[in-house]
Amino acid sequence: MSASRDRSRFSQGNPLDPEQIAHADLPIGVFDSGVGGLTVLRALRQRLPGESTIYLGDTARLPYGTKSATSILRYASQASDHLVSRGVKALVIACNTASAVAVDDLRARFAPLPVIGVVEPGAQAAVAASRGQRHLVLATESTVKRHAYARAITALAPGAAVDERSCQMFVALAEEGWTDGPVAAGVAAEYLSVVMAQAPEVRPDTVVLGCTHFPLLADVIRAAIGPVPVVVDSAYTTAEAVARVLAESRALRRSAAPPTTRLLATDGADRFAKVGARFLGEPLATPDVEIVDL
C-alpha cells in the first residue's frame, strides 16, 4: 500500500524523500557475457553522463551465444543476483543472447526493479525508423536461432519482413581488433552478398546490429551492404530506453559527487582490460577490473 501511495505521489511532481534520493544515487547495473556489453556501457555513459555504473562481464563462461537456454538462464540469474546484491537502481542486460533468453525471468525475479534488455529497444527503433518494414538483423547464432528480433519486431509491426542472419565471425573480428581492412571487408561481403544481390524492392531498409560486438564493425557492414537508410545500433537504443525509464521513475541521480564506474569480471582481468578497451573506447588497465566469483 505504502509503495503504491509513494508512486502516485511521485507522479504528481512532489519532491523526493531522502530514501528515494539514496535510491536514485545507486548505480545502473550492466551485465554481459563478456566485454561486448561495454559498447552498451559506453553509450549509457554518453547518454547519461551523470550516472554511476557497475558492469559485470561473465568472462569465465562466455560466450553465451552458443550455449543452451538452461545454462544461459542460470548464468544470467547468478550474474544479476550479484549486481542486485551490490545495490543497483536498474539492471541492463547488455547481451543479446541473455536478453533473448532471460529478460522475462529476470523481470519476475527482481520486480519492481527495472530490467532493460537490448532486444526490445533495438526492435522498437527499427520499426519506428522503417518505411517498408523490411528488416535485416545481424546477430549471433543463438539470437538468430531463437528469432528474438523477429518476434520483437513482428509484435510491433505484424506484417514486417525480418531476415535474421548469423554472423559469428564478426565477434572474432571485433575481439581480435580487425575492424577494418581486407579481412573484415571479406567477412562482411561473405555474409552480406546474398542481401546485396537482392532486387531493390525487397532489400531491407533497416539493418539491426543485434550483437554488442557489431557496432565496432558498423563501418565495414555499411560499406558491404550498400545504401541502407537506417542502421540500428542497439547499444544506443538501449541507453535511450534506460534514460526514459529512469526519467519516468524519477530515478535520475541527484548527488553532486562525480559519478563512478566499476568494472567486474568473472575471469581474466588482463584480457578484459586489453580487449575491453576497444569496446569501451578508452584505455583500461588490469587493476581497473575486479574479479568476482559467481
Next chain:
Amino acid sequence: MSASRDRSRFSQGNPLDPEQIAHADLPIGVFDSGVGGLTVLRALRQRLPGESTIYLGDTARLPYGTKSATSILRYASQASDHLVSRGVKALVIACNTASAVAVDDLRARFAPLPVIGVVEPGAQAAVAASRGQRHLVLATESTVKRHAYARAITALAPGAAVDERSCQMFVALAEEGWTDGPVAAGVAAEYLSVVMAQAPEVRPDTVVLGCTHFPLLADVIRAAIGPVPVVVDSAYTTAEAVARVLAESRALRRSAAPPTTRLLATDGADRFAKVGARFLGEPLATPDVEIVDL
C-alpha cells in the same frame, strides 16, 4: 610390489591375466574444451581402429583459450574426474590450453593412469623433423602466452628458435566451416605475412599446428606460408603417442566385440553435433551426444 612384478612380467611377453584384459578393454578417454579435440579423436580412431573411445567436450565452459590458469585447471580436473569415474585406460588432454596448464597436475592426480597431452607429442615431432630447429608455432592466445610449445621444444633442442603466434581467428573460421575460400586465405595471409617476408635463412623449417582447430585449415596455412618442409599436426602426433603408450603398457584392446565411441558434452548437443561433424569428419546427430553435468 605386485604391480612392479606384473610390469616386468609383461615386458617378458607373458600372457595377460583376466583383470589386465578387462583393463585393456576399457576405452581411451579424450577430453577437450569443446569440439576441436574431435580432430584428435579422429586421428586416434584412424591410428587405433580397434580401440573404444569416450570423448568429453566441456562446451558449457569453452573456450579455455582466453581463461585464467586457475579456472582452466579446475575445469580440466572436473572433466577428467568424470571420464576416470566412467572407467578409462588412458586419458588424452586433446586441448592445447588444458595441456599447457594442467597436464602435470592431472598426471599426479590420476597416477599410474597414462595422461597424454597434445603439446609434448607435437614438440617431439617438430624437433625430430626439423633440420635447422627453426619452428613456427600457430596457437591460441593462451597457449602462446604460456609459451607451452617454446618450453617443450627448447627442453628437447636447447638452441631451437621458436616463433609463437596467436591466430585466434582460425578458431572462428574452423567453427564457421570457412576452411577455404578468400576469407580463410585473407586471415592466413594477415597472420603469416610477416613470416613469408623473412629471409630464407631465418624462415622456419617446421610449422606446428598448436590448436586442435587448426588441422581443418592446414591447406590454407600451407598455401599462405609457402614452402615449409614440415607441418606438424598435433592430432596425429598425439594419436601416435597414445598408440606407443598402450603398446608399451600392453594395454591394447583384446575384445572381439566392435569398439565403441561415446560422445559427451556439457552443453548444447545440437551445436556439438552440427559443428563437431566437421572436426570428426563424419555425420553426427543430436542423439549421438549425451549431455553431462560436471
